[in-house]
Amino acid sequence: MRRPPPPGRRRRHPARRALLALLSAGALIATLVAPASPATAGTTLGTSAAEKGRYFGAAVAAQRLSDSQYVTILNREFNSVVAENEMKWDATEPQQGVFTFGNADRIVNHAQSRGMSVRGHTLLWHAQQPGWAQNMSGSALRNAAINHVSRVAGNYRGKIHSWDVVNEAFADGGGGARRDSNLQRTGNDWIEAAFRAARAADPGAKLCYNDYNTDGVNAKSTAVYNMVRDFRARGVPIDCVGFQSHLGTTLPGDYQANLQRFADLGVDVQITELDVAQGGSQATIYAGVTRACLAVARCTGITVWGVRDSDSWRSDNPLLFDRSGNKKAAYTATLDALNAGGSGDPGPIDTSAWYVLVNRNSGKALDLYNRDSADGARITQWSRNDGANQQWQFVDSGGGYYRVKSRHSGKVLDVYNFSTADGAAIVQWSDHNGTNQQFRVADSGGYVRLVSRQSAKVVEVQGASTADGANIVQYADWNGANQQWQLVRVG
Numbered sequence: 001m002r003r004p005p006p007p008g009r010r011r012r013h014p015a016r017r018a019l020l021a022l023l024s025a026g027a028l029i030a031t032l033v034a035p036a037s038p039a040t041a042g043t044t045l046g047t048s049a050a051e052k053g054r055y056f057g058a059a060v061a062a063q064r065l066s067d068s069q070y071v072t073i074l075n076r077e078f079n080s081v082v083a084e085n086e087m088k089w090d091a092t093e094p095q096q097g098v099f100t101f102g103n104a105d106r107i108v109n110h111a112q113s114r115g116m117s118v119r120g121h122t123l124l125w126h127a128q129q130p131g132w133a134q135n136m137s138g139s140a141l142r143n144a145a146i147n148h149v150s151r152v153a154g155n156y157r158g159k160i161h162s163w164d165v166v167n168e169a170f171a172d173g174g175g176g177a178r179r180d181s182n183l184q185r186t187g188n189d190w191i192e193a194a195f196r197a198a199r200a201a202d203p204g205a206k207l208c209y210n211d212y213n214t215d216g217v218n219a220k221s222t223a224v225y226n227m228v229r230d231f232r233a234r235g236v237p238i239d240c241v242g243f244q245s246h247l248g249t250t251l252p253g254d255y256q257a258n259l260q261r262f263a264d265l266g267v268d269v270q271i272t273e274l275d276v277a278q279g280g281s282q283a284t285i286y287a288g289v290t291r292a293c294l295a296v297a298r299c300t301g302i303t304v305w306g307v308r309d310s311d312s313w314r315s316d317n318p319l320l321f322d323r324s325g326n327k328k329a330a331y332t333a334t335l336d337a338l339n340a341g342g343s344g345d346p347g348p349i350d351t352s353a354w355y356v357l358v359n360r361n362s363g364k365a366l367d368l369y370n371r372d373s374a375d376g377a378r379i380t381q382w383s384r385n386d387g388a389n390q391q392w393q394f395v396d397s398g399g400g401y402y403r404v405k406s407r408h409s410g411k412v413l414d415v416y417n418f419s420t421a422d423g424a425a426i427v428q429w430s431d432h433n434g435t436n437q438q439f440r441v442a443d444s445g446g447y448v449r450l451v452s453r454q455s456a457k458v459v460e461v462q463g464a465s466t467a468d469g470a471n472i473v474q475y476a477d478w479n480g481a482n483q484q485w486q487l488v489r490v491g
Contacts (some may be wrong), residue, residue: 216252
């Protein structure tokens with residue numbers, strides 16, 4: 001642990017003895033992003049997506065990193081990458097217990113050198129298993145699979161934004177059944193076991209389930225939905241769902257609604273392998289997918305499966321750049337859609353100003369408890385008096401994130417001990433510009449929500465209390481009034 005629990009504080013008012021210990025009971029709809037600072041229109045996919053608090057990534061093959069045209073486009077346009085094949089089971093463990101990460105490392109190192117995030121794809125899949133795993137079954141296969149998850153996720157601990165822990169485990173068709181595979185035949189709990197192993201191996205990464213033909217509301221997507229809902233109810237560590245979105249000439253009319261119903265379970269949603277058949281509707285579909293992601297607060301990013309048409313696994317020219325590396329109409333439509341909407345921008349944040357943050361539910365102000373100047377001092381709400389301990393300045397951390405600095409102490413809001421849990425305390429701490437001290441400002445129609453970069457959860461008054469001294473914590477974003485703050489400029 002990097003710090004002890006915040007010590008008790010001398011109370012300045014009898015009402016402080018009534019601090020609530022209740023956790024908020026809001027619905028589990030969480031959001032990652034909405035940019036706070038006014039921004040000019042992005043000139044590349046990655047910069048425009050970042051202005052909306054999202055990523056725009058591409059699937060990368062290690063051998064193409066020696067192709068100068070490919071790398072130029074990759075570096076210019078994208079702020080996230082995923083390995084096409086280099087992190088799959090056959091590539092990383094060709095012999096049982098013998099792990100090879102050379103090509104995967106090339107991709108990760110390239111991304112890190114460019115400040116790109118990395119999606120991990122994929123830890124377990126019925127396809128592209130090494131021959132030795134294909135010949136196993138039962139408990140031997142189960143043990144080997146869990147060891148594989150632990151070793152690969154552990155090898156990249158702290159370097160992966162989101163892991164596709166399990167890929168394509170549901171069957172096509174109208175039955176909503178699991179796919180029959182050697183992994184499925186080890187027991188129906190194999191997916192749960194994989195997620196628990198991945199969490200233990202890489203606790204900082206988002207853990208995703210990924211599949212195809214789940215873009216609209218259908219039997220397959222509903223089966224995945226029911227699994228995710230069950231996992232969330234039982235505490236199985238699942239953070240996100242990937243929608244591959246290998247599309248033809250139409251986009252399902254309920255595409256956005258389908259993304260939203262998963263987000264409503266309290267998980268992030270990501271477009272993970274987007275490509276669209278070339279034709280008269282290609283640009284329109286790319287723009288439609290982009291707008292749908294921007295409209296769903298918990299849609300955290302889009303990844304296209306390749307860079308140029310010549311890099312695609314498909315023969316129908318499905319990507320944003322042609323075989324010569326030129327931008328296609330689909331590129332322009334996508335960038336225009338990114339620049340046009342979904343920002344939820346509440347208006348300019350003046351980083352030279354001081355604000356009082358007034359809670360919509362209680363009408364009380366975000367308050368540094370007892371005017372304390374110590375690291376770990378508690379943050380509460382209190383009747384507004386516009387004192388220095390209720391005045392806050394937004395310090396730009398770049399990329400649409402801010403630290404929220406107290407005028408009284410000069411310290412910043414901090415999610416205690418880098419927690420990602422619901423109910424974790426918001427305290428003040430010396431400014432080290434950590435991800436647990438960075439917040440994005442999300443619009444709530446005249447009010448804002450403060451979204452933690454570390455946890456993707458929002459700053460709220462615990463238990464929707466209206467009392468002086470109620471604790472300020474983080475919680476999954478359900479856009480409740482106790483999570484909404486009015487920015488009142490006072491200096």
